[in-house]
Amino acid sequence: MTATILPHPLLSLAVFVVWILLSNHVSVGVFVLAAVIAVAVPSMTAVYWPGRPSVRRPMVILEYAAIVLYDIVVSNIEVAKLVLFRRGDSLNSTFITVPLDLESPEAVTVLAGTITMTPGTLTADYDHEGHTLMVHCLNLKDEAEAVAQIKQRYESRLLRIFQ
Amino acid sequence: MYLIADIVISIVLVIGGFFIFVGSFGLAKLPDTMRRLHGPTKATTLGVGSILIASMLYFLIGQGNLSFHELLVTIFLFLTAPVSANVIAKAYLRKNGDGKSDADAERRTPAEKAAPVR
Numbered sequence: 001m002t003a004t005i006l007p008h009p010l011l012s013l014a015v016f017v018v019w020i021l022l023s024n025h026v027s028v029g030v031f032v033l034a035a036v037i038a039v040a041v042p043s044m045t046a047v048y049w050p051g052r053p054s055v056r057r058p059m060v061i062l063e064y065a066a067i068v069l070y071d072i073v074v075s076n077i078e079v080a081k082l083v084l085f086r087r088g089d090s091l092n093s094t095f096i097t098v099p100l101d102l103e104s105p106e107a108v109t110v111l112a113g114t115i116t117m118t119p120g121t122l123t124a125d126y127d128h129e130g131h132t133l134m135v136h137c138l139n140l141k142d143e144a145e146a147v148a149q150i151k152q153r154y155e156s157r158l159l160r161i162f163q
Numbered sequence: 164m165y166l167i168a169d170i171v172i173s174i175v176l177v178i179g180g181f182f183i184f185v186g187s188f189g190l191a192k193l194p195d196t197m198r199r200l201h202g203p204t205k206a207t208t209l210g211v212g213s214i215l216i217a218s219m220l221y222f223l224i225g226q227g228n229l230s231f232h233e234l235l236v237t238i239f240l241f242l243t244a245p246v247s248a249n250v251i252a253k254a255y256l257r258k259n260g261d262g263k264s265d266a267d268a269e270r271r272t273p274a275e276k277a278a279p280v281r
Contacts (some may be wrong), residue, residue: 015237018238021231021232021234021235022232022235024230024231024232027227043243072198072205072208072209072212074210075204075205075256076182076208076209076210077199079185079189080182081207082183083185083188083189083193083202083269084185084188086238088192088193088194088198089194091193091198093195093197093198109222112243112249113242113245113246116204116207116248117204117205117208117241117244118244120201122197122201122204122248122252122254123245123248123249123252124197124249124253124255124256125252125253125256129264131200136200136201136252138196138201139196
């Protein structure tokens with residue numbers, strides 16, 4: 001029953017909240033319209049999103065968000081330093097391969113997005129067969145260390161959230 | 164009170180402008196496509212974030228109402244920036260052969276790195 005009306009309950013909730021925030025005021029009309037859209041959009045797009053990811057441990061999600069926000073601030077300062085004070089050619093830019101333990105496509109998407117937003121790294125490609133992410137580093141110091149940092153800092157927490 | 168708020172908002176705005184400038188400067192300065200991608204995806208995030216914080220503070224203190232549009236802008240930015248960066252990276256990889264040969268091309272020897280190439 002809920003599967004046909006609400007294929008993605010969390011998506012419905014997100015759409016509902018985002019619509020209310022978009023209209024920026026609270027009234028009955030806004031709530032009704034938000035509810036209609038929250039039901040209509042997920043059911044129309046359910047065809048393109050067959051899986052139903054299980055998301056657990058809200059505390060870990062908060063912890064993850066805090067860590068990522070902190071890393072974004074640090075990474076901005078790091079990248080700003082590299083851009084301003086180093087000649088472009090002197091940067092040791094290279095691709096590294098990160099093997100993945102994550103299974104669900106949603107979790108891999110979150111990890112890829114996080115890598116792009118954080119210190120000097122950028123997700124370039126996802127290898128479906130080898131189950132690895134190809135990551136471009138702006139200034140690589142030690143490949144093993146960079147891979148270990150991604151796995152410990154982000155992937156271990158995503159594993160706890162998504163599995 | 165209003166003077167302090169104005170000063171704080173101004174400082175946040177200047178920080179935001181600085182990081183957006185660095186992001187655009189990196190896009191212009193760095194030598195190849197993959198390196199250029201790093202500037203706009205990261206430096207700009209904090210830049211836009213600071214300006215949005217300034218906007219929230221301005222409307223909260225100056226006009227007394229809390230605006231959530233800035234939060235939404237942040238969320239949409241976090242969703243779209245990695246996707247666009249990924250699409251550009253994929254297009255680059257496709258144009259320049261498969262990933263492995265490309266990684267080899269970018270992995271230069273120390274002697275080549277030390278050479279004063281401009």
